[in-house]
Amino acid sequence: MAKNSMLDVIIVGAGFAGLFMLHRMKQNGFAARIIEAGDGVGGTWYWNRYPGARCDVESTEYSYQFSDELQQEWDWSERYATQPELLNYVNHVADRFQLRPHIQLNTRVTQAVFDDENEIWSVSLDSDEKLSARFCVMATGCLSSANIPDIDGLADFSGEVYHTGNWPHHRVDFSGKKVGIIGTGSSAIQSIPVIAEDAGHLYVFQRTPSYAVPAHNKPLDDAYRAAVKKEYPARREAAQQTRSGMLFQVNPEDAMTVSEADRRAEYDRRWKDGGLAFLGAYNDLLVSRDANDTAAEYIREKIHEIVSDPSVAKALSPDTVVGCKRLCVDTGYYETYNRSNVSLVDVKASPIERITEQGLRTQAEEYTLDTLIFATGFDAMTGALLKIDIRGRGGRSIAEKWEEGPKTYLGLAMAGFPNLFIVTGPGSPSVLANMMPSIEQHVNWITDCLTDMRAKGRAVIEADQVFEEDWVSHVNATAGKTLFPTCNSWYLGANIPGKPRVFMPYLGYPAYVKKCNNVAAADYEGFSFA
Ligand code: FAD
Ligand code: N01
Numbered sequence: 001m002a003k004n005s006m007l008d009v010i011i012v013g014a015g016f017a018g019l020f021m022l023h024r025m026k027q028n029g030f031a032a033r034i035i036e037a038g039d040g041v042g043g044t045w046y047w048n049r050y051p052g053a054r055c056d057v058e059s060t061e062y063s064y065q066f067s068d069e070l071q072q073e074w075d076w077s078e079r080y081a082t083q084p085e086l087l088n089y090v091n092h093v094a095d096r097f098q099l100r101p102h103i104q105l106n107t108r109v110t111q112a113v114f115d116d117e118n119e120i121w122s123v124s125l126d127s128d129e130k131l132s133a134r135f136c137v138m139a140t141g142c143l144s145s146a147n148i149p150d151i152d153g154l155a156d157f158s159g160e161v162y163h164t165g166n167w168p169h170h171r172v173d174f175s176g177k178k179v180g181i182i183g184t185g186s187s188a189i190q191s192i193p194v195i196a197e198d199a200g201h202l203y204v205f206q207r208t209p210s211y212a213v214p215a216h217n218k219p220l221d222d223a224y225r226a227a228v229k230k231e232y233p234a235r236r237e238a239a240q241q242t243r244s245g246m247l248f249q250v251n252p253e254d255a256m257t258v259s260e261a262d263r264r265a266e267y268d269r270r271w272k273d274g275g276l277a278f279l280g281a282y283n284d285l286l287v288s289r290d291a292n293d294t295a296a297e298y299i300r301e302k303i304h305e306i307v308s309d310p311s312v313a314k315a316l317s318p319d320t321v322v323g324c325k326r327l328c329v330d331t332g333y334y335e336t337y338n339r340s341n342v343s344l345v346d347v348k349a350s351p352i353e354r355i356t357e358q359g360l361r362t363q364a365e366e367y368t369l370d371t372l373i374f375a376t377g378f379d380a381m382t383g384a385l386l387k388i389d390i391r392g393r394g395g396r397s398i399a400e401k402w403e404e405g406p407k408t409y410l411g412l413a414m415a416g417f418p419n420l421f422i423v424t425g426p427g428s429p430s431v432l433a434n435m436m437p438s439i440e441q442h443v444n445w446i447t448d449c450l451t452d453m454r455a456k457g458r459a460v461i462e463a464d465q466v467f468e469e470d471w472v473s474h475v476n477a478t479a480g481k482t483l484f485p486t487c488n489s490w491y492l493g494a495n496i497p498g499k500p501r502v503f504m505p506y507l508g509y510p511a512y513v514k515k516c517n518n519v520a521a522a523d524y525e526g527f528s529f530a
Contacts (some may be wrong), residue, residue: 007031009450010133012109012388015043016090017423017439018139020066023097024447034099034139035125035436037108041099042090043141045083049167050187050375051194053083056215056276056329057434060228061246062065063089065236066440070096071273072229080217080275080329111389112136119460119530123417134459138445139423142431144381147376147496149182153354163374174198180360181291182352184210186328188375193332195373196342200312203367205347205360208488212328212360216274236437243509245434248277252474253281255291264356267298279323286323286482295322306334313337315346324487326431379502380490382406393408405493405502409463409471409526410516412442418462418530419445426504427475431491433509445516449524460530467526478501 009025011018014036025032038046055062059076070093077085094100111124121136143468146165148154162172164187179199181188184206196202228235239247263282268428270278282290300317307313316334336342350364356371357398359369379386382402390398393416401407401416408414413421423442424430428437453461479485485503488494493502506512519525 005129005131006120007033007131007133009033009135009137010027010035010037010109010112010121010131011137011139012112013043013139013141013384014038014041014094014103014105015046015139015141016064016436017141017145017443018043018137019090019093019097019099020064020440021137021139021423021446022099022444023066024143024443025450026097026099027388028451029449030450032102033131034103034413035107035109035123035131036103036105039106040087040091041094041103041105041399043084043089044143045090047144047146047167048165048187049083049169050162050164050191050373052190052192052331053164053167053170053187054080054190054217056080056186057246057436058275059085060235060436062086062436063372064093064440065232065434065445067097068307071232071268074219075225076217078217080215084428109388111391112420113389113391113395114393114420116393119418134419135450135491136420137423138388138390138421138425139184140384140388142381142424142435143378145379145387146374147379147383149376150497151352151355153356156357157355157359157369157372158357159359159369160371161374162371163376164188165378166500172371174371176200178359178368179203179371179373180205181373181375182347182360183377184208184376184419185375186210186326187377189328189330189333191373191375192342193330193336195434196336196339199341200528202342203345203360203369204342205345205352205362206315207347208320209316210325210328211296211318211320211322212333213271213276213278213299215329215331216272217331221382231432240437240510240513243433244276244280245429245437245509247514248275248280250280250283254284254288255294256284256288262453263294263395264298267295271298271302275329276327279327279454281358286321286484289321289483292321292323292483296320303334306338308338312344315344317376320363321483323437324483327444328468377490377495378497379496380493381430382493382499383496385422385425390417392420403500405500406504407468407472409468410512410519411506412445413461415463415465415468418460421449424497427471428506429509429512430505432505432507438509441513445520452520452524453529456529458529461524461527462530463526464526475506476503478507482507 008030009032011034164371180203182205304313316482350362406426408427411425493499
């Protein structure tokens with residue numbers, strides 16, 4: 001590791017975003033360093049090692065496209081790669097592009113303060129070291145700040161406690177044990193079927209049921225891989241034109257304009273194919289409640305077909321809007337409730353009272369547990385950023401600026417915080433699209449901006465307040481035209497008590513990419529330079 005403490009760019013986080021940012025900085029001759037809290041690279045895929053963890057965007061799409069050599073040499077083994085395979089991939093990228101000498105692991109950024117006079121960022125680390133840089137890039141992740149709900153008695157529990165987003169590196173042994181899992185979002189839905197195979201008994205504490213569609217995961221063979229490799233450029237280009245950043249087709253028809261039989265055939269086809277493509281069945285699924293109800297009813301019927309006990313099937317059936325929270329993609333989730341060693345506990349009907357020394361007590365019953373798993377999600381999109389004491393002009397903190405919810409220009413930058421960028425920040429499509437192209441687009445935009453500034457002898461860039469306000473209004477207005485704000489999702493911050501209820505990601509891929517390009521082409525419209 002180079003010892004200089006004055007850098008051009010400090011990058012926080014060594015996930016997919018931070019690593020690509022570092023690569024682009026190296027390529028363009030900027031002195032950059034990544035600071036990463038974990039003791040390895042990979043971000044999401046370093047931390048989320050729970051049983052069954054894998055991506056829900058197909059591996060051949062959930063991967064970098066910036067290097068054709070990388071695309072050609074990497075062989076994905078399954079339709080949806082497992083966490084270990086994704087972690088191998090990230091490590092391969094770190095080695096292949098010689099990134100490691102510029103990555104400082106096991107180090108957390110605690111504070112970043114903009115020095116108005118000298119126009120540099122002063123960054124404090126939990127190692128007591130201080131670094132300075134002209135630019136800071138926050139690649140801290142949207143789903144990297146684990147949420148453990150405040151339930152009385154947690155400290156009293158004598159068994160093992162885990163959070164899916166902070167899973168230990170060793171194998172956790174569930175065999176013969178009484179295991180409790182709180183939560184039924186994507187992480188729980190992936191891990192429950194795998195844990196149930198080993199556990200003596202698994203209690204699933206469900207507050208709100210989620211919709212899940214089958215993954216139909218499968219191994220990829222050589223012929224398929226070769227075909228994809230040949231078509232990579234065209235596939236990537238085609239995916240760029242879709243609203244999800246993924247290749248699946250969105251049916252241009254509206255759900256209520258076709259017959260019930262046709263609708264069922266379309267849902268059947270998508271259910272059989274598996275994956276997030278289910279949401280592309282009709283164009284209006286996330287804008288029309290009537291349309292959405294048809295998809296919701298279809299999934300509820302499937303749950304009743306799969307789950308043998310009708311009362312359990314009923315408890316597993318959501319009555320909310322499909323896709324309003326992220327749609328879960330499962331392998332054998334609903335089938336797991338037909339096992340005799342799995343019990344669903346409805347903690348909406350009978351809320352959790354406290355965790356005890358022996359287990360967990362709801363209003364109705366006490367459960368003795370050896371192991372308790374929190375699959376309770378994340379303080380999404382803003383959590384990791386707000387954990388850092390980031391102070392912009394005049395010492396104003398990001399916590400003050402975001403008191404009523406996150407405010408950014410394009411999800412990339414903030415008024416009052418010069419020379420600081422966020423990768424896939426709130427106000428950008430981010431988690432609503434395939435994250436890999438979203439990350440690459442942001443990193444490329446930031447890199448172009450920095451090289452342009454260098455060429456023009458500009459030292460400081462800052463988002464204009466008025467443009468930021470307009471953008472925030474536009475992001476809210478766009479979400480307001482859809483069904484997204486109608487449920488208590490983490491997109492809205494509704495999963496964290498006291499968090500302002502604001503729809504954080506921007507519903508606008510791929511037009512957003514054009515918008516960013518136009519801003520750059522208009523000499524960074526909406527930004528000021530000093
Ligand atoms: P991260 O991978 O979250 O990396 C951020 C890094 O920053 C972390 O390593 C963290 O330790 C570090 N960090 C944060 N704060 C600090 C600090 N103060 N100091 C030092 N280091 C810090 N997206 C998809 O598009 N498709 C999928 O299939 C998909 N599957 C997912 C599955 C799971 C289980 C989860 C949790 C998320 C999934 N996502 C998926 C979203 C996923 O987060 C992104 O796809 C992507 O991995 C994010 O990369 P990133 O580099 O932006 O952030
Ligand atoms: O977290 P979540 P996650 N008492 O927030 C429950 C990505 N991801 O880690 O809905 C009882 O979705 C909460 O209940 P409720 C993906 O983007 C992708 O599962 O608030 N329950 C909910 O059931 C995903 O959306 C994959 O009522 C409590 C659960 O905990 C995001 O990460 C896999 C509770 C949290 O669900 C987050 O997913 C994994 C309490 N006090 C993750 N507090 C793929 O498949 C919370 N809950 C690729």
